[in-house]
Amino acid sequence: MSQQLTDFIHRHPRLFILTGAGCSTASGIPDYRDHNGEWKRQPPVQHRDFMTRHSTRQRFWARSLIGWPLMANARPNGVHKSLQRLEEKGYCRQLVTQNVDRLHQRAGQQRVIDLHGRSDQVICMSCHSLHQRNTIHQQMASENPAFAHYTATAAPDGDADLEGIDFSRFRVTDCPACGGLLKPNVVFFGDNVPKERVFSALDSLRQADALLVVGSSLMVYSGFRFCKQAVTQNIPIAAITRGKTRADELLSLKLDGDIDQFLVPGVSALSTLE
Numbered sequence: 001m002s003q004q005l006t007d008f009i010h011r012h013p014r015l016f017i018l019t020g021a022g023c024s025t026a027s028g029i030p031d032y033r034d035h036n037g038e039w040k041r042q043p044p045v046q047h048r049d050f051m052t053r054h055s056t057r058q059r060f061w062a063r064s065l066i067g068w069p070l071m072a073n074a075r076p077n078g079v080h081k082s083l084q085r086l087e088e089k090g091y092c093r094q095l096v097t098q099n100v101d102r103l104h105q106r107a108g109q110q111r112v113i114d115l116h117g118r119s120d121q122v123i124c125m126s127c128h129s130l131h132q133r134n135t136i137h138q139q140m141a142s143e144n145p146a147f148a149h150y151t152a153t154a155a156p157d158g159d160a161d162l163e164g165i166d167f168s169r170f171r172v173t174d175c176p177a178c179g180g181l182l183k184p185n186v187v188f189f190g191d192n193v194p195k196e197r198v199f200s201a202l203d204s205l206r207q208a209d210a211l212l213v214v215g216s217s218l219m220v221y222s223g224f225r226f227c228k229q230a231v232t233q234n235i236p237i238a239a240i241t242r243g244k245t246r247a248d249e250l251l252s253l254k255l256d257g258d259i260d261q262f263l264v265p266g267v268s269a270l271s272t273l274e
Helices: 003-010 047-052 054-073 078-088 133-143 196-204 221-233 259-273
Strands: 015-019 094-099 113-114 117-124 128-133 182-186 209-216 237-241 253-256
Touching: 003 209, 003 221, 003 237, 003 253, 003 259, 015 078, 015 221, 047 054, 054 117, 054 133, 078 237, 078 259, 094 196, 113 196, 117 133, 196 221, 209 221, 221 237, 237 259
Parallel strands: 015 094, 015 209, 094 113, 209 237, 237 253
Antiparallel strands: 117 128, 117 182
């Protein structure tokens, strides 16, 4: 099966690559959906709730005291490294990721658009100043020592399945520059991806030979839109993922299973064709 991927890449040397949560599960970061594209747990925080409810922010930041260290300490796996090698070999015109973990960049990938932002930054929603997530994390940890003993199962994107406790005692850190509301510099569910990122990605897709989807169910429209555009441009789409995707009927090639088992040998085999 990896030979099919090798042949697809060789026939379409200017790839637009779209990646999702499945790329990072081998790095210890959980994904959102099961093989049928359904939620594995409660849906993540909604943008409107975070912006309008102090209780939602208390719950979010308290859970992140447990969940964020997993994200911060994650390291690239074989999938990230193979995609970086594709870029190094000249096969990747643009990589667009729905992930916010920055593991593609840590693997050395250069042409990356973080479609949904980056979790290692925190932005003030008033003055728009940016802060390091680790710094804000340490501040909240020091201001909330009573929460230090809690443990929970890690959830996607720096969250944790911490339930059944009183979050009303949690002290949320405000912007050190202006006292404004702080939020991870990511696109929460219910918010819109900044237009300039979408336009930049679509421009790259228009110049590509094919779309390669890696580790995404495409259930979120922000990623699925690129499949719709690829069909409009009459360029083929290949997907490597586990289970159902929203674009199954649009795919020219689908490899269903462990991503690294297809991608790592598939990329390595390109050397024999060069």
